[in-house]
Amino acid sequence: MGCSNMLTGFLNLATFILSIPIIAVGVWLSKTHDTVCVRFLQYPVIALGVFILLVSLAGMIGAWCDKKFLLLLYLFVMFLLIVLLFCFTIFAFVVTNSGAGNAVSGKGYKDYRLGDYSTWLQKRVNDPTYWAKIKSCIADSKVCNDLGTKYTTVAAFNKANLTPLESGCCKPPTDCNFTFVNATYWSGAPAPGATDTDCGKWTNDQSILCTDCDSCRGGVLQNVKSNWRKVAIANIIVLVFLIIVYSCGCCAYRNSKRDSGYKGYA
Template identity: 45%
Template sequence: MAMSNNVIGCINFVAVILSIPIIGAGIWLLNGEADSCVQFLQWPVIILGVLILVVALAGFIGAFFRVSWLLIVYLVAMLVLVILLVSLVAFVYMVTLRGHGNIEPNRAYLEYRMDDFSGYLRRRVRSSFKWDRIRSCLSQTNMCAELNQGYRMAQDFFNARLTPMQSGCCKPPTQCAYTFVNPTYWISPINTAADMDCLQWSNDQTQLCYNCDSCKAGLLANLRKEWRRANVILIITVIVLIIVYLVGCCAFRNAKTEDLFRKYKQGYT
């Protein structure tokens, strides 16, 4: 029984360690370029990570002090948390499956359109109430001002590898055929009817294309990239966590079997 408890304790210690990358992924999302303005996935990830940490510590204490009921609570609670984590991983994978950028002639950067993304992500930015708050957050960043410092010539800008949000929010859509003056100042639109965003563009440095659908799409593209990166961490962690949980179940079962066999021998003698 002592040997089995030691094994269970070691397994729970591994589970404690596995909670760290989950919490870390949530904290990383809090500081993401897009996630800092759209806070949704971060807190479920952080909360799940903290709950896994607490439950794993409870299991470790139960194994160390040989508290059987605490180990049973650990096994049940950890099963629920693993199921929730698997569900979250599957959810993130499904909602980020779509959303690739579109290539424009003579441009190194990509253009993004709302229809390219899943309905769930589009609903995060569709209402004016939600977007007003997000737009206010975006306008306080330096992502557009940095472009003016880095690109003076039109061709240099056209060959730039812009982030999705810079492409969607800091300049008019390419199909509008505005004339480049600097990255955030454009004149002489040739085809304002090409897209409603062509009419939304403003040279006012506090407005730019923050009201454009292209800006919303760029935000979703950044969001999609950050979520997919975080999901890689979650996938690896949940696979290891499942293995650890199954080994822990086997160790607990063996411990109970040893305990029953010991009591049987004592009763027989």
């Protein structure tokens, strides 16, 4: 057995072992959580784990048992995975290239506007079905629950370093100029001449607040931008690893063909 076959087999053994906890997490989510938010996650997690398990198994058997068909199938799937991962990484950088929080004078937090982000991302969060799932996730994570007791004075609230979700979904936009009661309860009417449509969407209902506002969608997209940038950087590392594994697999397949040729000649 060639060195490339051994290395390919061991690398796939490592990914095979990694797939087991991934599947376990997906099963755990399906058994212990029944919210829309978690159901939205559990099936992709299980599918990803099963996919990694099967591909790794094909790579191990193909490399260690000298099965050319499995090696060829493994290399084909790996090639597609590398191409798709590369395309997704480029796409992630492109769609998250625009958008940022808007600094507010005298405030520690920023305001977020939906229109600042890419058109593709805007269309996603404007889809009613998709947004309903996101709102469920916001409710499940209890983003706004502690703000009312954490910031009870306007001075403390103005200095608060709120997250994008807290700023966009838990309070009205600053331009509305409502009167502060606490971080999640505001009184009064919108300032004269206020053009932000979110001023009319804000409600003191603690189960809703500004989750129907465009500012909340903007806060979600700012989170998406930050997370996708991190994922894209991680993808670059994964791509380098996959290319190394793919190169080893190619060498293993070439060795397998060469050994078959020698046997046929003998």
